[in-house]
Amino acid sequence: xxxxxxxxxxxxxxxxxxxxxxxxxxxxxxxxxxxxxxxxxxxxxxxxxxxxxxxxxxxxxxxxxxxxxxxxxxxxxxxxxxxxxxxxxxxxxxxxxxxxxxxxxxxxxxxxxxxxxxxxxxxxxxxxxxxxxxxxxxxxxxxxxxxxxxxxxxxxxxxxxxxxxxxxxxxxxxxxxxxxxxxxxxxxxxxxxxxxxxxxxxxxxxxxxxxxxxxxxxxxxxxxxxxxxxxxxxxxxxxxxxxxxxxxxxxxxxxxxxxxxxxxxx
Amino acid sequence: xxxxxxxxxxxxxxxxxxxxxxxxxxxxxxxxxxxxxxxxxxxxxxxxxxxxxxxxxxxxxxxxxxxxxxxxxxxxxxxxxxxxxxxxxxxxxxxxxxxxxxxxxxxxxxxxxxxxxxxxxxxxxxxxxxxxxxxxxxxxxxxxxxxxxxxxxxxxxxxxxxxxxxxxxxxxxxxxxxxxxxxxxxxxxxxxxxxxxxxxxxxxxxxxxxxxxxxxxxxxxxxxxxxxxxxxxxxxxxxxxxxxxxxxxxxxxxxxxxxxxxxxxxxxxxxxxxxxxxxxxxxxxxxxxxxxxxxxxxxxxxxxxxxxxxxxxxxxxxxxxxxxxxxxxxxxxxxxxxxxxxxxxxxxxxxxxxxxxxxxxxxxxxxxxxxxxxxxxxxxxxxxxxxxxxxxxxxxxxxxxxx
Numbered sequence: 193x194x195x196x197x198x199x200x201x202x203x204x205x206x207x208x209x210x211x212x213x214x215x216x217x218x219x220x221x222x223x224x225x226x227x228x229x230x231x232x233x234x235x236x237x238x239x240x241x242x243x244x245x246x247x248x249x250x251x252x253x254x255x256x257x258x259x260x261x262x263x264x265x266x267x268x269x270x271x272x273x274x275x276x277x278x279x280x281x282x283x284x285x286x287x288x289x290x291x292x293x294x295x296x297x298x299x300x301x302x303x304x305x306x307x308x309x310x311x312x313x314x315x316x317x318x319x320x321x322x323x324x325x326x327x328x329x330x331x332x333x334x335x336x337x338x339x340x341x342x343x344x345x346x347x348x349x350x351x352x353x354x355x356x357x358x359x360x361x362x363x364x365x366x367x368x369x370x371x372x373x374x375x376x377x378x379x380x381x382x383x384x385x386x387x388x389x390x391x392x393x394x395x396x397x398x399x400x401x402x403x404x405x406x407x408x409x410x411x412x413x414x415x416x417x418x419x420x421x422x423x424x425x426x427x428x429x430x431x432x433x434x435x436x437x438x439x440x441x442x443x444x445x446x447x448x449x450x451x452x453x454x455x456x457x458x
Numbered sequence: 459x460x461x462x463x464x465x466x467x468x469x470x471x472x473x474x475x476x477x478x479x480x481x482x483x484x485x486x487x488x489x490x491x492x493x494x495x496x497x498x499x500x501x502x503x504x505x506x507x508x509x510x511x512x513x514x515x516x517x518x519x520x521x522x523x524x525x526x527x528x529x530x531x532x533x534x535x536x537x538x539x540x541x542x543x544x545x546x547x548x549x550x551x552x553x554x555x556x557x558x559x560x561x562x563x564x565x566x567x568x569x570x571x572x573x574x575x576x577x578x579x580x581x582x583x584x585x586x587x588x589x590x591x592x593x594x595x596x597x598x599x600x601x602x603x604x605x606x607x608x609x610x611x612x613x614x615x616x617x618x619x620x621x622x623x624x625x626x627x628x629x630x631x632x633x634x635x636x637x638x639x640x641x642x643x644x645x646x647x648x649x650x651x652x653x654x655x656x657x658x659x660x661x662x663x664x665x666x667x668x669x670x671x672x673x674x675x676x677x678x679x680x681x682x683x684x685x686x687x688x689x690x691x692x693x694x695x696x697x698x699x700x701x702x703x704x705x706x707x708x709x710x711x712x713x714x715x716x717x718x719x720x721x722x723x724x725x726x727x728x729x730x731x732x733x734x735x736x737x738x739x740x741x742x743x744x745x746x747x748x749x750x751x752x753x754x755x756x757x758x759x760x761x762x763x764x765x766x767x768x769x770x771x772x773x774x775x776x777x778x779x780x781x782x783x784x785x786x787x788x789x790x791x792x793x794x795x796x797x798x799x800x801x802x803x804x805x806x807x808x809x810x811x812x813x814x815x816x817x818x819x820x821x822x823x824x825x826x827x828x829x830x831x832x833x834x835x836x837x838x839x840x841x842x843x844x845x846x847x848x849x850x851x852x853x854x855x856x857x858x859x860x861x
């Protein structure tokens with residue numbers, strides 16, 4: 193069984209929720225980024241969404257955009273990210289999601305991208321701007337490379353579509369809790385709980401929620417409807433706030449991951 | 459609607475809706491409104507009235523006598539330079555503001571590079587009393603301060619974009635981010651035939667008034683159809699506007715001129731159709747300048763209006779099918795074209811259409827057997843006079859020769 197499937201099975205059978213942090217590969221540099229993968233693993237992350245940055249990330253707010261720029265400045269490339277992940281596989285069994293935009297996939301060719309993503313040691317793929325209407329074959333072919341697929345749903349996605357998305361995706365549905373871009377927030381729309389509940393009922397595979405989550409308290413009211421929680425910007429902020437101090441970055445990330453993973457696993 | 463591939467939202471393999479899930483609902487709402495309103499008699503009546511009474515249409519079709527003699531064939535100029543605000547951009551802005559009004563959207567956002575589309579949007583927002591926010595790259599704000607001031611005079615707020623290369627593509631990304639966040643009360647007034655469906659279709663249809671008038675005027679003046687159509691191509695809205703009503707007639711040849719900037723080999727250009735790599739940016743698949751990892755490259759052109767790394771998906775399809783012939787022309791030759799038309803016909807063209815004249819002055823044979831040709835003169839050159847003078851080493855503001 194695929195590493196991703198295994199960890200979902202383990203947590204859900206134990207009645208626990210999963211914690212899925214997001215990091216941008218190569219942020220703030222390839223070496224620190226590599227170590228942070230191990231840090232989040234050791235401190236309770238169940239899955240890591242490991243982003244390959246894109247020059248024009250329309251779904252991302254300023255924090256993730258800046259992470260991408262730091263990563264480019266550090267000389268990130270697909271080849272380097274694949275090499276890093278491949279190398280990491282001797283040290284960690286943490287399920288990894290390749291999260292990116294479609295142009296990097298298209299430019300290399302869909303099959304090339306899927307093959308190398310899988311061979312490097314990723315377990316799943318999420319392409320932010322490839323809705324299933326444009327990517328039916330791509331998502332079906334991912335199975336040939338033993339990659340799970342992840343599709344997005346949002347508060348404006350009708351329940352019938354959530355059901356269909358969940359029949360196409362094999363990994364999980366990533367529910368975007370806000371209508372907007374990524375970025376830490378202080379609260380959610382009052383209708384969110386109701387909408388999440390409807391989505392949860394329509395969804396036939398695990399559903400995890402993200403966008404805007406900066407601490408456990410924010411997500412706690414919604415835990416009945418989700419199987420896991422993603423945080424990106426709030427975690428990346430720890431990197432931005434401590435640039436030039438790799439040890440500080442590591443300890444802050446460590447603390448942040450624990451603060452979310454522990455209550456989610458209890 | 460069950461999930462399936464929508465062929466009618468594509469042009470061959472290009473176009474489509476390559477957007478995050480969050481944008482699918484607003485695009486559906488826009489598609490619905492576009493289909494319901496835009497073709498209705500009442501909407502068309504409003505559109506025709508405003509482009510006539512406010513914008514001054516129809517713009518003339520001018521027989522260019524000296525140019526015809528020089529290029530050894532009949533050349534006609536479609537005079538979008540005489541449209542209100544000085545370029546074809548206003549046609550699309552009027553169409554979309556009418557649509558936004560019917561959708562009850564009170565807040566209008568737009569992207570701009572050179573500022574021409576921004577000025578057009580600010581203009582219609584003033585005319586329709588709508589809130590207007592124009593995203594513009596910080597770098598473009600610096601080099602187009604005149605247009606920034608024009609937009610402010612018209613009541614718009616110009617929002618500086620500090621991400622990425624701080625130019626048009628980054629302003630477009632920022633406008634999309636705003637739209638995703640504020641979609642309830644906001645219409646995104648995209649300025650070219652790019653972006654996700656329905657934008658390439660919608661912008662083309664609003665710009666098609668250029669080609670419709672041309673068809674009628676050409677018939678009146680010559681009793682026939684032209685056999686060649688020429689336009690500069692950045693995103694491609696002036697080209698698609700001219701071409702659209704003539705697409706059914708396969709005998710009419712289509713020519714597009716892109717910006718070679720400092721030269722195709724230098725990498726500093728804006729010629730995705732000529733360099734022909736496929737890609738996906740801002741919601742549609744088309745030709746795109748991007749590197750082997752798919753990172754989008756920073757384009758360059760002396761004409762800020764052509765400074766975009768992608769191009770409309772329908773133009774990509776026309777090129778792919780062999781219907782559209784494309785060449786690119788370098789900045790220095792564009793300056794020659796600018797001066798060439800000014801002196802020859804008494805019309806100072808914008809640097810964007812000056813690409814066409816620069817190319818034809820150098821390679822008149824490119825038009826092959828075409829005997830009666832229409833060139834889309836998409837905008838006037840007043841905005842570019844300072845820049846051209848500067849390019850030639852003259853600082854007009856200092857009142858003399860620059861160093």
